[in-house]
Amino acid sequence: MVNPPNSNANPNAATSATASASPLPSAPLLSVRGLAIRYGAKVALQGVDIDIRPNEIFGIIGPANAGKTSFLRAINRMDEFVPSMRVDGNITFAGRDVRTIRNLYALRSHIGVVFPLPVGLPLSIFDNVALSPRLRGRRQKADLEEIVERCLRRAALWDEVKDRLQTLGSLLSGGQQQRLTIARALSQDPELLLLDEFSIAVDPVTTMRIEEVLKELRQELTIVLVTNLVQQARRLAARTAFFLGGRCIEIAATEDLFSGGAKDQRTIDYLEGRFG
Ligand SMILES: Nc1ncnc2c1ncn2[C@@H]1O[C@H](COP(=O)(O)OP(=O)(O)OP(=O)(O)O)[C@@H](O)[C@H]1O
Numbered sequence: 360m361v362n363p364p365n366s367n368a369n370p371n372a373a374t375s376a377t378a379s380a381s382p383l384p385s386a387p388l389l390s391v392r393g394l395a396i397r398y399g400a401k402v403a404l405q406g407v408d409i410d411i412r413p414n415e416i417f418g419i420i421g422p423a424n425a426g427k428t429s430f431l432r433a434i435n436r437m438d439e440f441v442p443s444m445r446v447d448g449n450i451t452f453a454g455r456d457v458r459t460i461r462n463l464y465a466l467r468s469h470i471g472v473v474f475p476l477p478v479g480l481p482l483s484i485f486d487n488v489a490l491s492p493r494l495r496g497r498r499q500k501a502d503l504e505e506i507v508e509r510c511l512r513r514a515a516l517w518d519e520v521k522d523r524l525q526t527l528g529s530l531l532s533g534g535q536q537q538r539l540t541i542a543r544a545l546s547q548d549p550e551l552l553l554l555d556e557f558s559i560a561v562d563p564v565t566t567m568r569i570e571e572v573l574k575e576l577r578q579e580l581t582i583v584l585v586t587n588l589v590q591q592a593r594r595l596a597a598r599t600a601f602f603l604g605g606r607c608i609e610i611a612a613t614e615d616l617f618s619g620g621a622k623d624q625r626t627i628d629y630l631e632g633r634f635g
């Protein structure tokens with residue numbers, strides 16, 4: 360295959376640029392149709408149609424209150440914990456309506472989530488990562504040790520914590536806790552990882568380290584990356600959606616968006632920092 364000239368700038372760009380102009384090369388992993396989200400009478404999101412392809416990093420950018428977090432919540436059925444939240448429309452994951460997946464635990468084993476602030480469980484570093492494998496019936500010490508090491512390595516945290524796995528996760532720095540959260544999400548072996556502004560409380564160096572982790576993870580899973588840093592979407596995402604005021608304004612290959620190819624003036628204004 361011949362790479363286009365810009366393929367070095369974004370390793371995803373080669374597939375995305377061609378794919379956005381032609382029919383999907385493979386069945387989408389996640390397919391969203393006519394999604395509408397309300398909190399009581401307030402409409403948070405409406406008319407959203409998005410297909411997310413296997414092994415892509417799909418970026419979502421947009422200013423505050425655009426509906427980005429609500430979108431992730433709907434995918435992961437978090438509305439079941441928010442009494443006023445109502446979700447309409449269709450969300451299909453690997454060909455199945457997410458609402459028909461037997462229970463939330465089963466759904467979460469396919470779809471992992473990382474929130475903006477690390478949510479450390481009051482457990483040791485080891486137990487933070489071993490918790491869900493244990494719940495799935497993995498009990499053998501050697502087995503758990505292997506899983507914990509693998510997940511911590513994949514989250515680029517292993518070298519920093521390997522000598523103190525029994526200390527509390529909450530004693531780690533913010534950036535380390537965020538990577539622990541990622542390791543915990545990976546311990547479920549998800550096919551899809553939803554990341555909501557993971558770098559909001561993380562220093563720039565750690566942010567770059569986590570970005571490297573995400574690029575590696577793309578080989579094995581699919582990532583939806585909500586970010587308030589448009590350059591982060593540019594660095595990581597094959598395609599990017601721009602959300603504004605509860606609508607998905609535009610979806611395009613990220614390189615196209617950033618090289619003058621945005622079609623909607625509102626997208627252009629946002630990318631140029633004129634609001635948000
Ligand atoms: N639990 C809730 N109850 C009521 N309204 C909510 C709730 N959560 C979100 N909203 C409203 O839904 C709309 C979309 O919010 P959402 O958090 O999805 O936006 P966002 O794009 O993630 O914003 P931010 O960049 O600030 O995180 C906003 O108007 C918000 O006030």
Ligand SMILES: [Mg+2]
Binds near residue numbers: 427428429555
């Ligand atoms: Mg949000």
